[in-house]
Amino acid sequence: MARNDEATAIEVRNLTRTYQSGKHGELVRANDDLTFSIARGEVFGLLGANGAGKTTLVSQLLGLVRPTSGSIRVEGVDVVADPEAIKAMTGFLPQTGLSMRLVEVRRALHYTGRLRGQSEGEARRQTAELIEELGLDSVADRYVNQLSGGMMRLVNFGMALMGRTKLLILDEPTNELDPHNRRLIWDMVARRSATEGTTVVLVTHNVLEAEKAVHRVGVMHAGRITALGTPGELKEQLGDKVRMELFVKDGDALRASEIDRLESVGSVVPGNREGTYLIHSDPEQMPDLVKAVTRDLGMARVDDFRLTRPTLEDVYLSMDGGVLASTPEQRDGEGPSAAKEGSSATPAVVGDLEPEPAAAGVKTAVATASAGSGASVTKPAADVAAPGRRTVKERARRLLVGLKYLWLEQMLEVRTTWTWSLLFGLLMPVAMVFGLSRIGGGLNDATSLLYIVSGAAIFSVATEGIATLAQRIGVIKNDGMMVYYASLPISKASFVAAMVLSRLLLIMPGLITPMIAAGLMYDVDFVISPALVIVLPLSCLALSAIGLAIGTLIDSMELIVVITNLLIFVLLLAAPVLIPPDSLPLPLRVLGYLLPPTYAADALRHTLSGDLGAAFALDVAMLTAMTVLGLAGAARWIRWRLA
Numbered sequence: 001m002a003r004n005d006e007a008t009a010i011e012v013r014n015l016t017r018t019y020q021s022g023k024h025g026e027l028v029r030a031n032d033d034l035t036f037s038i039a040r041g042e043v044f045g046l047l048g049a050n051g052a053g054k055t056t057l058v059s060q061l062l063g064l065v066r067p068t069s070g071s072i073r074v075e076g077v078d079v080v081a082d083p084e085a086i087k088a089m090t091g092f093l094p095q096t097g098l099s100m101r102l103v104e105v106r107r108a109l110h111y112t113g114r115l116r117g118q119s120e121g122e123a124r125r126q127t128a129e130l131i132e133e134l135g136l137d138s139v140a141d142r143y144v145n146q147l148s149g150g151m152m153r154l155v156n157f158g159m160a161l162m163g164r165t166k167l168l169i170l171d172e173p174t175n176e177l178d179p180h181n182r183r184l185i186w187d188m189v190a191r192r193s194a195t196e197g198t199t200v201v202l203v204t205h206n207v208l209e210a211e212k213a214v215h216r217v218g219v220m221h222a223g224r225i226t227a228l229g230t231p232g233e234l235k236e237q238l239g240d241k242v243r244m245e246l247f248v249k250d251g252d253a254l255r256a257s258e259i260d261r262l263e264s265v266g267s268v269v270p271g272n273r274e275g276t277y278l279i280h281s282d283p284e285q286m287p288d289l290v291k292a293v294t295r296d297l298g299m300a301r302v303d304d305f306r307l308t309r310p311t312l313e314d315v316y317l318s319m320d321g322g323v324l325a326s327t328p329e330q331r332d333g334e335g336p337s338a339a340k341e342g343s344s345a346t347p348a349v350v351g352d353l354e355p356e357p358a359a360a361g362v363k364t365a366v367a368t369a370s371a372g373s374g375a376s377v378t379k380p381a382a383d384v385a386a387p388g389r390r391t392v393k394e395r396a397r398r399l400l401v402g403l404k405y406l407w408l409e410q411m412l413e414v415r416t417t418w419t420w421s422l423l424f425g426l427l428m429p430v431a432m433v434f435g436l437s438r439i440g441g442g443l444n445d446a447t448s449l450l451y452i453v454s455g456a457a458i459f460s461v462a463t464e465g466i467a468t469l470a471q472r473i474g475v476i477k478n479d480g481m482m483v484y485y486a487s488l489p490i491s492k493a494s495f496v497a498a499m500v501l502s503r504l505l506l507i508m509p510g511l512i513t514p515m516i517a518a519g520l521m522y523d524v525d526f527v528i529s530p531a532l533v534i535v536l537p538l539s540c541l542a543l544s545a546i547g548l549a550i551g552t553l554i555d556s557m558e559l560i561v562v563i564t565n566l567l568i569f570v571l572l573l574a575a576p577v578l579i580p581p582d583s584l585p586l587p588l589r590v591l592g593y594l595l596p597p598t599y600a601a602d603a604l605r606h607t608l609s610g611d612l613g614a615a616f617a618l619d620v621a622m623l624t625a626m627t628v629l630g631l632a633g634a635a636r637w638i639r640w641r642l643a
């Protein structure tokens with residue numbers, strides 16, 4: 001494909017990415033001096049075995065991983081220097097870890113469009129179009145997580161298309177889909193490439209499927225691109241070999257003598273299932289091969305065999321020496337030609353081989369994309385700001401839109417637990433006030449109640465704010481959702497703020513119920529200072545910020561759970577928030593002053609007694625510092641860039 005600067009969408013030059021791994025920090029060259037380019041409007045398949053370096057390459061294209069050396073330009077923009085610009089022009093379908101699962105299908109699409117910078121009207125229009133195009137009308141108002149795996153994948157594919165971005169990066173888009181929907185996806189990809197000039201990078205293990213969908217293929221092996229070209233060009237490298245797929249009866253392995261016999265007329269590699277083999281041979285040896293199978297192995301040994309033209313899979317296998325990457329079910333669903341092969345009950349003969357029609361449509365698209373190179377194919381994304389030209393106003397708009405839609409999304413997540421959280425927030429502090437005020441002879445004097453009320457309030461807020469938030473972030477990281485958020489053109493600030501704000505509503509009641517409970521149970525007068533208006537949200541914010549910081553700083557979910565539970569346990573053990581520090585032994589007193597909730601409880605106590613002196617000022621200063629440090633720390637430690 002002839003290319004000039006205007007027609008080039010992606011330009012990768014001498015790209016290397018190394019990782020240190022293992023006990024001794026050995027260097028792994030995940031990508032090793034890659035140089036290639038992808039034309040605008042091209043569908044480019046990235047093939048390779050596990051560990052070949054595909055994800056590393058894609059993560060660098062997305063601006064999520066910083067190259068060790070080399071450069072990447074997407075639509076003329078330097079990805080290393082300006083990763084945010086790439087996110088605004090890229091629709092990304094990760095293999096796992098997509099968010100928006102607790103939202104209705106319609107909203108999942110709409111929110112994604114808005115987060116990608118579309119206007120309200122454009123997001124709504126494209127949502128309606130995609131629902132129709134993907135045949136999702138009947139499930140448009142159902143929650144994404146209640147759909148079947150395949151339907152969910154279709155929705156995720158739709159989400160990747162939202163925003164009409166110039167570049168689409170699709171990681172195994174047809175996983176879990178039935179043949180009909182696989183065809184739908186490939187048709188939609190081909191349409192976008194041909195009519196809108198969308199450039200598509202397609203990562204797949206499914207070589208047969210890729211062959212029908214892509215214009216060009218890059219095969220990766222051990223961090224390098226070992227073959228690059230159109231499927232036809234790559235297949236030419238195999239010469240005019242023919243291929244036989246052999247299925248041994250009952251999934252048996254071939255005996256050594258049988259393999260020797262077959263190797264006398266071709267090369268034999270095992271398939272991806274027990275009892276399946278691929279044999280490549282020269283056309284003139286084909287009669288001998290058929291004879292070897294039907295007569296020497298004998299039809300009692302053979303379940304089935306098929307003769308076909310070499311596929312991209314054969315090229316792939318001949319380079320990697322790996323095993324088959326596609327399953328028989330996948331082969332059966334590959335479209336007209338594969339269906340034809342698959343439906344043949346009797347062994348095919350050489351004369352049955354014919355060109356595969358499914359590739360024709362894509363080849364037409366190649367021609368269209370090539371012909372239009374640099375001239376007509378690119379239709380710019382409707383609402384996406386031009387890279388490098390983001391104004392303060394645009395940033396502010398992005399921040400607010402991000403905050404709004406992420407907040408809405410988080411609220412829908414919160415909705416799944418809100419009844420329990422609220423019940424806990426309401427009942428637990430009441431139970432604490434009731435129980436603690438009856439200890440011994442009854443701690444229901446004004447001073448004891450002051451400690452009990454503020455302690456119970458902060459204990460409940462610490463549980464929800466620190467433990468729940470830290471664990472939520474842990475889940476987001478562990479499920480791989482962070483990559484999805486990071487690949488959207490949103491800011492960390494809006495993500496962090498949305499997380500905290502969505503939980504504040506659940507956290508706040510726990511602060512107020514103990515006061516009401518104590519007021520109802522006892523004749524106690526709290527001199528409530530107006531400073532309460534500051535202390536309540538500040539306490540919630542400070543404890544939430546600490547929860548966020550813990551969740552983002554620690555990677556292991558188990559460790560997050562242990563640490564947050566330990567904090568609650570120490571809080572109870574030392575009871576520093578529930579009783580006057582003077583009555584604690586020195587070690588517990590010190591421990592108390594090391595624990596953030598102590599300052600929140602102290603501030604609340606001072607507010608309820610109207611004693612707003614130096615100690616109160618110190619508490620407010622500590623809470624403010626905790627909020628700033630916690631939020632800034634969380635924003636810093638969240639891995640927006642993976643490395």
Ligand SMILES: Nc1ncnc2c1ncn2[C@@H]1O[C@H](COP(=O)(O)OP(=O)(O)OP(=O)(O)O)[C@@H](O)[C@H]1O
Nearest residue numbers: 019020021028030049050051052053054055056057
């Ligand atoms: N964060 C990391 N730290 C250390 N090594 C890494 C890291 N990420 C990837 N690698 C290594 O880099 C190499 C390429 O990994 P990569 O995930 O890019 O392969 P892949 O082709 O995407 O594999 P798969 O098909 O299994 O997803 C592997 O050897 C992998 O172990």
